[in-house]
Amino acid sequence: MTRTLRDLALFGGAPLATTPLHVGAPNIGDRQRLHELLDDALDRRWLTNDGPFVQAFERRVADLVEVEHCVATSSATTGLMLLAACLGLRGEVVLPALTFVATPHAMRWQGLSPVFADVDRATLTLSPASAAAACSSETSAVLGVHLWGTPCDVDGLTRLTAERSCALVFDAAHALGSIAGGRPVGSSGEAEVFSFHATKLCNAFEGGAVATNDARLAAALAEARNFGFAGEDEISGLGINAKMSEVSAAMGLVSLDALDHFVHAHRTNHEHYRVGLAGGRGVTLRDPDSRATPTRPYVVIEVEDEAGLSRDELLAVLRAENVLARRYFFPGCHRVPPYRDDPRSSPVPLPVTEQVLDRVLVLPTGTATSTPAIDRICEVVRCALEHPDEVRAQLATVAR
Ligand SMILES: Cc1ncc(COP(=O)(O)O)c(C=O)c1O
Incomplete structure (x- = not known):
């Protein structure tokens, strides 16, 4: 099923998850x-x-x-x-x-x-x-x-x-x-x-x-x-x-x-995100070398500058769906106390860190997240990014 704007919870559709889907929901063994x-x-x-x-x-x-x-x-x-x-x-x-x-x-x-x-x-x-x-x-x-x-x-x-x-x-x-x-x-x-x-x-x-x-x-x-x-x-x-x-x-x-079972679930989920987000405009799934990171512990996307929606706007769309994505590790260690008030803690420029902190979203994965839910999350992301102007206007209406 392809999601239209009217299906999105932001526009009055039913949220894709009835109970919240959390990032970091625990993997539980026997x-x-x-x-x-x-x-x-x-x-x-x-x-x-x-x-x-x-x-x-x-x-x-x-x-x-x-x-x-x-x-x-x-x-x-x-x-x-x-x-x-x-x-x-x-x-x-x-x-x-x-x-x-x-x-x-x-x-x-x-x-x-x-x-x-x-x-x-x-x-x-x-x-x-x-x-x-x-x-x-x-x-x-x-x-x-x-x-x-x-x-x-x-x-x-x-x-x-x-x-x-x-x-x-x-x-x-x-x-x-x-x-x-x-x-x-x-x-x-x-x-x-x-x-x-x-x-x-x-x-x-x-x-x-x-x-x-x-x-x-x-x-x-x-x-x-x-x-x-x-x-x-x-x-x-x-x-x-x-x-x-x-x-x-x-x-x-x-x-x-249960490690093998957990890893299998994480890898399967990552693959569903990869396929589900492929070809979508404005968003990139981080896909680290599978020889170095075979466990796929996190699903991390970057919302590109040209996406039409900001990372925070996409976060609001997902939250309306009960998908509690996270901005790990926003706003950045150098911007929180006690470090932000100590100039000696940031002696060198941090351009990559700052760019990434403004673009990254971490999405739910692990054994608590089903693959049909992931497919629906990908549909929501793609749908929102295909209609950035309508989504932004609706976010402004909801905020009023
Ligand atoms: C990168 C990193 N370092 C350290 C920690 C701290 O781990 P713990 O909660 O076991 O103290 C975390 C926890 O999430 C982490 O993400």
Whole structure:
């Protein structure tokens, strides 16, 4: 069925979804298995503090991403904070402005100064050239972000940090299952930090995992996440509570069991969006290299300048349909407090970041989004972009 303007919810048609379609609706594995694992934890009365599920989860993640050590944490944010602390970072950390605000916040919470650099236009990950320009004598680390599952230019960033003798770490929150240089993301730099938050491809309700091949770093992280305990009565230094609970680890294990199923759903959805949006005017689906991003964790479109509708107008059309698309990561880390008020945090121009922040929309995917719903979302997008003047006039009427 081809949608006409009158079918759009904005013009009085029935919304395409009766209940809201959210970006990041959780992927959920085998409930029965989860209930069994929770019963096991309750029977054991071992609910947290490096329990058997946390240990199993750490082994599974380490094997999956092909590293020697994995330290599970309460979130990726606490994982990044612990990593900065255990590496002894000081002064400034160079990172992309195009990321979730947790990335700079984790550094700032450690007393570090985040310094933003621009991203590469093709991958939307930290540009080594821009990062080099943002480095100063105060820089102690470069923090790359594998945005939306697309791996950074690991070789370029490795060269840069080797030349400057500073640390290299990665925010791999989006990148479980991504491939960099023929290897799973997880083993580059000093360490890489994954998120198992509910919105991620694989979730543990809340959770994080620091992957590294450095045994001493892993030991320091494991102590630091547990108040600094190095033995029953021995404190090795400053620590915090950033432990993963057994409930989260159980969910993480069940999610990892279902990873292939989740990936299949994400890939199928991405293909439906690709076909559904093909040939439509004014909108481009980001289609990263499938060898590097085989998991297709996010569906990201860019609304072109010549689309006739702005990104925000298209967002309003979709919201009327109960499709809750998101402007990740608008307005940009450099434009929010505390960073926007600190000129030292933005020493280099960010033209690509700013262009992308004004054009990008993230659309629903994952196991909670059906392919017929995706086909209808694509029809709505195409229909709206074929009639930009009428849509804009209607948006103005509705706003009055
Ligand atoms: C790029 C990025 N980094 C870090 C985080 C923080 O992850 P968590 O919620 O596990 O702390 C997120 C969360 O969405 C993210 O998108």
